[in-house]
Amino acid sequence: MPTSSTKAWQVRDRFLEMRSRWITLIGEHLQDDRGEILEYWRIEKPDSVIVLAIQGDRLLLPIPSYRVGIGQSSLDFAGGRVTEGKSPIEIVPVILQRELGIANEAIAQIIPLNSEGWAVNSSFSNQRLYGFIAHIEATAKLSSDFLRLQYPITPEALYTLRQSLNCLQCRALLMEWMLNYSL
Structure with a gap:
């Protein structure tokens, strides 16, 4: 079986760098x-944050939204990008407000699923994924302006949810949470 070398590849030249906000x-x-000498193309993106919002015995998810890359609506957990100058945990309340209408005061606890972030990396894409659990106060009244899906935290419902998630990153975070909390 061939062994891989630990010697780092050397960048000979960068012939293109095109930046946008995204x-x-x-x-x-x-x-x-x-x-x-090999030609490589890659994309660097700001790191991602995905939040599993829990209120009592239910997971709260935004309604499915259209995803251009797959050409259809997709069920996902609340998430977004880490903005420059902010830490991943600082983005969690912003995401919860934007996607689920949950006010800062309603967030009882934020627990990181992975403090270092996981590499979402291939030869073409580079970013880190941070996952968080956000416990929402049981008595918090959620805004009726936001439609949200709710899944009871039962083995059957979580199995159904996992089968409904098309996003690999969302599936990975759900599985990590289920494994860590013996669900």
Whole structure:
């Protein structure tokens, strides 16, 4: 079985760097561990935050929204990007307000599922994913201006939810939460 070299590849030149608010597209020539020059393209994105909002014995999710990349609506947990100058945990209340209409005062506790963030990485895409559990006060009245889906925290409902999630990152966070909390 071949072994992989631990020698880092060297960037020979960057022939393209195109920045927008959402992504940076980079084209580079790299020299691999065998001395070959390869052309690589990659995208760097701001890190992502996904929040599993829990009120009592229910998970709260935004209504499905249209996803351009897959050409259909998709059921996802509340989430967003980490804005420059902010930490991932600072984004959680912003996401909960924007996507579920949950006020800061209604958030009882925020627990990180992964404090370092997981690499969502391929040769083409680079970012980190941070997952959080947000416990919402049981007595908090949620705004009726926001439609939200609710799933009871039972094995049957969580199985149905997992099967309904198309987003791999959402599925991974749900599974991590279920494993950590023996659900």
